[in-house]
Amino acid sequence: MAKIEFDRVYKNYGDTPVLHDVTLSIESGELCVFVGPSGCGKSTLLRMVAGLEIVSGGEIRLAGRRANELPPPERNVAMVFQTYALFPHMTVAQNMGFGLKIRGVPAAARSAKITDVAKTLQLDGLLDRRPAQLSGGQRQRVAIGRAMLRDPDVYMFDEPLSNLDAALRIQTRLEIARLHQVTGRSMVYVTHDQIEAMTLADRIIVLNRGRVEQVGSPMELYDHPANIFVAGFIGSPKINLLEAAVSEQGLAIGQVHLAVAGVGARPGDKVTLGIRPEHLAIARSESEATFVSEVALVERLGGETLVYAQSPVGGDLLILKIQGKTSLKPGERIPVVIEPDHLHFFDSAGARLS
Amino acid sequence: MTGGAVKISSSTGATGAIRAGATGLIFVAPALVLYAAFVLWPLASSVYYSMTDWDGISQARWIGFANFERAFADKIHLASYLHVTLYILGTLVFEVSFGLFMAVLLNSDRPGFALLRALFFSPVVLSMSAAGVLWTFVFDYRTGIINASLKAIGLTDWAQPWLSQPTTALLCVMLVSGWKFAGLYMILFFAALRRIPRHLYEAARLEGAGPVWSFCNITLPLLKQNILVAVLLAVTGGFAGFDLFFTMTNGQPYNSTEVPATWIMKQAFDNDQLGYGIALTVILTGVVCLISLIYLRYAERSHVVEY
Numbered sequence: 001m002a003k004i005e006f007d008r009v010y011k012n013y014g015d016t017p018v019l020h021d022v023t024l025s026i027e028s029g030e031l032c033v034f035v036g037p038s039g040c041g042k043s044t045l046l047r048m049v050a051g052l053e054i055v056s057g058g059e060i061r062l063a064g065r066r067a068n069e070l071p072p073p074e075r076n077v078a079m080v081f082q083t084y085a086l087f088p089h090m091t092v093a094q095n096m097g098f099g100l101k102i103r104g105v106p107a108a109a110r111s112a113k114i115t116d117v118a119k120t121l122q123l124d125g126l127l128d129r130r131p132a133q134l135s136g137g138q139r140q141r142v143a144i145g146r147a148m149l150r151d152p153d154v155y156m157f158d159e160p161l162s163n164l165d166a167a168l169r170i171q172t173r174l175e176i177a178r179l180h181q182v183t184g185r186s187m188v189y190v191t192h193d194q195i196e197a198m199t200l201a202d203r204i205i206v207l208n209r210g211r212v213e214q215v216g217s218p219m220e221l222y223d224h225p226a227n228i229f230v231a232g233f234i235g236s237p238k239i240n241l242l243e244a245a246v247s248e249q250g251l252a253i254g255q256v257h258l259a260v261a262g263v264g265a266r267p268g269d270k271v272t273l274g275i276r277p278e279h280l281a282i283a284r285s286e287s288e289a290t291f292v293s294e295v296a297l298v299e300r301l302g303g304e305t306l307v308y309a310q311s312p313v314g315g316d317l318l319i320l321k322i323q324g325k326t327s328l329k330p331g332e333r334i335p336v337v338i339e340p341d342h343l344h345f346f347d348s349a350g351a352r353l354s
Numbered sequence: 355m356t357g358g359a360v361k362i363s364s365s366t367g368a369t370g371a372i373r374a375g376a377t378g379l380i381f382v383a384p385a386l387v388l389y390a391a392f393v394l395w396p397l398a399s400s401v402y403y404s405m406t407d408w409d410g411i412s413q414a415r416w417i418g419f420a421n422f423e424r425a426f427a428d429k430i431h432l433a434s435y436l437h438v439t440l441y442i443l444g445t446l447v448f449e450v451s452f453g454l455f456m457a458v459l460l461n462s463d464r465p466g467f468a469l470l471r472a473l474f475f476s477p478v479v480l481s482m483s484a485a486g487v488l489w490t491f492v493f494d495y496r497t498g499i500i501n502a503s504l505k506a507i508g509l510t511d512w513a514q515p516w517l518s519q520p521t522t523a524l525l526c527v528m529l530v531s532g533w534k535f536a537g538l539y540m541i542l543f544f545a546a547l548r549r550i551p552r553h554l555y556e557a558a559r560l561e562g563a564g565p566v567w568s569f570c571n572i573t574l575p576l577l578k579q580n581i582l583v584a585v586l587l588a589v590t591g592g593f594a595g596f597d598l599f600f601t602m603t604n605g606q607p608y609n610s611t612e613v614p615a616t617w618i619m620k621q622a623f624d625n626d627q628l629g630y631g632i633a634l635t636v637i638l639t640g641v642v643c644l645i646s647l648i649y650l651r652y653a654e655r656s657h658v659v660e661y
């Protein structure tokens with residue numbers, strides 16, 4: 001079991017800084033997800049834990065020991081690569097078992113272990129095939145099987161689902177969650193897809209441009225985003241962000257006045273108001289409404305409906321998430337009510353106001 | 355109705371195919387004529403002249419298989435095949451293997467490596483005879499830089515008449531050949547190395563694989579196709595090898611570096627025995643064809659790797 005700690009970690013490629021001052025710790029047995037837009041440094045962070053990248057500054061500790069200079073095999077981590085990294089000239093069995101072979105496990109014990117893991121991953125019967133003769137999902141499972149045979153302290157996944165189709169993605173996601181439950185090992189999982197992060201993680205680390213934006217459980221991030229970036233990145237459909245000014249009575253959103261207390265800013269300050277789509281509702285009458293808006297587009301998802309409507313400040317359309325079905329059509333005018341209990345306020349620098 | 359339609363279209367299809375074949379023949383005719391005139395005819399006439407006693411000027415005299423009987427009793431001719439085999443083995447070591455080694459060694463994006471690769475490749479663009487002449491100076495017993503260096507560091511006894519003694523002459527030719535061509539194989543392998551995904555090596559490293567394991571279990575198997583091509587180039591190129599031998603040793607000393615090509619030249623043009631020379635050429639052609647066939651049988655059976 002291994003706790004992973006990052007202590008003021010920096011990474012540069014040549015003169016280009018990629019990670020700045022990353023400090024965080026991943027508890028042993030935790031499933032931790034690094035999420036962020038493409039190019040923000042997630043893979044780099046993961047690869048530094050594995051020992052595939054040099055740490056430019058700061059310290060990475062595994063189980064309390066400085067690991068910066070530790071050779072990769074001694075870290076006892078297993079990695080599932082986005083491209084699976086299967087050897088094209090080896091069979092499935094050889095691909096899964098080559099690590100055991102390198103570590104000198106005798107052939108009989110090796111093949112027993114391979115058969116065992118292949119059975120749990122439903123790969124039995126495919127052991128003599130080559131990767132080119134497998135489907136994407138099967139290749140993915142071979143890569144996971146290889147990691148399982150390593151019996152590592154830490155499992156690492158670098159965007160393992162991005163080469164799979166939607167149905168397979170959900171299935172494999174469940175398999176990874178089950179693997180975590182069964183083995184109880186630490187897992188570090190990298191993805192750019194916030195839904196994957198939300199569904200899998202014990203804890204999410206949101207990265208942006210090489211900095212940690214926020215660390216927390218999925219619900220903490222959803223309910224209390226630390227800044228505009230996290231608020232915008234976590235949640236689907238996206239949070240509505242509106243420019244507003246603090247007034248004596250509450251907030252002025254364009255021509256609309258909203259009576260709220262506890263914004264955490266002084267009258268006259270500019271703030272950004274964040275409202276999740278499910279916290280906007282259609283009122284029964286215009287007298288109950290906060291403002292009246294015009295429907296631009298309706299997306300019917302079956303159980304729920306997304307209504308895109310004009311914003312009182314112009315710019316991006318507002319998104320309303322409504323339970324059930326509706327007969328609304330584009331062009332109709334609707335009374336919109338904002339639920340004041342679930343609002344998020346951010347200052348002009350983007351940080352959360354309490 | 356539909357059955358009839360199918361019948362009609364199939365019968366016109368058959369005659370159509372024949373007609374298309376006839377038309378096609380008109381289009382291939384020029385190529386066929388050229389192929390016959392410049393490949394088939396010379397080949398056939400070579401076989402004819404190989405069975406004659408001919409000096410290239412006077413009337414050729416038919417002598418049947420006498421030239422071939424003589425060839426298989428010709429000790430120097432037989433030895434030339436031994437020498438060329440040794441030379442080819444040498445090129446597999448000094449050109450192909452060393453080229454592969456350098457490709458792996460210089461496979462890096464770090465600054466300076468592109469320059470090193472260019473330097474290592476540069477002898478390839480030099481003409482073979484220029485390389486031969488250049489190295490003759492280097493190996494020279496009295497004035498060559500090798501013996502001068504050996505003497506300078508006190509190893510006077512090590513100085514050798516490199517190109518004038520049977521024990522070292524062939525080795526010297528192999529070394530120069532390696533110097534000349536290793537860069538070509540390096541570039542060939544380098545391009546292939548670039549196509550191997552980096553993640554394969556990283557996955558191996560995480561499991562504790564060292565560079566030797568990775569080379570033997572990842573690089574070599576994935577370069578198999580390229581290695582096969584390189585071996586074919588080296589073997590066929592080896593049999594055709596002439597210019598380096600001609601400029602460096604011309605078969606000397608005591609025919610110890612005689613290869614088929616140099617011996618054929620001597621017989622055909624120095625000794626005015628064109629008929630015998632052509633017979634030796636026919637034998638050489640047969641040997642190269644045989645080896646190519648064996649190679650193709652083997653190469654066909656190995657799969658192309660897909661990532």
Ligand SMILES: Nc1ncnc2c1ncn2[C@@H]1O[C@H](COP(=O)(O)OP(=O)(O)O)[C@@H](O)[C@H]1O
Nearest residue numbers: 013016018036037038039040041042043044045
């Ligand atoms: N080997 C490298 N050399 C130079 N820059 C790199 C290298 N690898 C990654 N980068 C840069 O570092 C940044 C972070 O990359 P990466 O960690 O792969 O991002 P992510 O996985 O979040 O998409 C990117 O801007 C990328 O261009």
Ligand SMILES: [Mg+2]
Nearest residue numbers: 042043044159
């Ligand atoms: Mg990445």
